[in-house]
Amino acid sequence: IPLRGYITFKDVNFGYDEGKRVLKNINLYAKPGQKIAFVGSTGAGKTTVTNLINRFYEINDGTILFDGIDIRRINKHDLRSTMSIVLQDVHLFEGTIKDNIRYGRLDATDEEIIEAAKLANAHYFIKNLPNGYDTMLTADGMNLSQGERQLLSIARAAVADPTILILDEATSSVDTRTEKLIVEGMDKLMEGRTTFVIAHRLSTVRDSDAIMVLEHGEIIERGDHEELMNLKGRYYELNTG
Ligand code: GTP
Ligand code: MG
Structure with missing residues (x-):
């Protein structure tokens, strides 16, 4: 059966080392074709979220579902063949x-x-x-x-x-003309695919269906750009600070 690209996190907790939780009670839901962005300070846990979707690491508790199927029940090779990581x-x-x-x-x-x-x-x-x-x-x-x-x-x-795209934006800068080519190419690539974006340029996340603000492994704010700007919290601070 072809996978469609629904991703659900239910009460996911994770730590690389015993005793130190890096992700705490993560809940999220992504539909096929949606763009979900993660923003937040360095070390907040953004890349870790994508490591879990790929099963590069196994979660400690909670559940991650791919089209309603627990990803632990999907063969790792099959799972990864439905996903591409770009840019990083x-x-x-x-x-x-x-x-x-x-x-x-x-x-x-x-x-x-x-x-x-x-x-x-x-x-x-x-x-x-x-x-x-x-x-x-x-x-x-x-x-x-x-x-x-x-x-x-x-x-x-x-x-x-791929059904799932993971865009982990490189920190290194490229010239404006190349940046425009990259953004255009990514926009076309994302069409119809569930995309998880880890962006350093806030301009990349603006049009996301949902933006998750991560701090110390927790989602402290979620919403679209406008909602989060109106909230005048951490996201607002990142955009104006
Ligand atoms: P930036 O990419 O710098 O913006 O950070 P991030 O939000 O992607 O953070 P990341 O998910 O990489 O790291 C979250 C926490 O997990 C940090 O405290 C890291 O030190 C820790 N961490 C990340 N990768 C590893 C790993 O492979 N092993 C261990 N033990 N800790 C890790
Ligand atoms: Mg990272």
């Missing part, structure tokens, strides 16, 4: 650009790869490289700029066609 520390390997976009989707055709690169706004820089899609990358993709690596990350996710 994109892992590139020594090989062509084409192979780096194809990644786990070994059956992806050249046409699918080019289509994904176009959606991601990566096609333009790729076709201007001397060897285009056949350009060899070094292990870290160090022969590409930070922004170009992020565009490849979006292209790779587009080929993977």
Whole structure:
């Protein structure tokens, strides 16, 4: 059965080490196509939430449901194949650009790869490289700029066609023109997928269906941008401070 992308957290508690709870009583509900954002100070637990959805770590108590199914009952490989993590520390390997976009989707055709690169706004820089899609990358993709690596990350996710997208925004800055390309590519990629956004730029979260403000592992405020601004609490402070 194809997964649709409903994610529910029910009273989730989690700690990496015994005795120290990093997430406390997290409750949330995401529907297919919705964009849920997490904001909050460094160390608040934003990345940890996404580690749990992927089952990189197992929760201590509570439940996480994927389309109503406890994720502990879903095979880890199957679960992860429905999810893509974009932007943060994109892992590139020594090989062509084409192979780096194809990644786990070994059956992806050249046409699918080019289509994904176009959606991601990566096609333009790729076709201007001397060897285009056949350009060899070094292990870290160090022969590409930070922004170009992020565009490849979006292209790779587009080929993977995941049900769930996790956008962990890189802290490093890119130029305004590239930033615009990234934002456009991400917007197209998010369409119809459940997206969890960890954003450092508050402009990225503004149009989210729900914004969760995390502090010390707890959701202290939730709502859309307007609701949270009217609340004049922590989110308001982050936007105006
Ligand atoms: P930023 O990415 O800096 O904005 O923070 P974040 O909100 O993503 O915080 P994160 O979820 O990474 O960390 C929450 C807490 O868990 C912090 O106190 C971290 O020190 C701790 N933590 C994160 N990853 C690990 C880990 O792999 N092992 C252990 N023991 N602690 C971790
Ligand atoms: Mg983080």
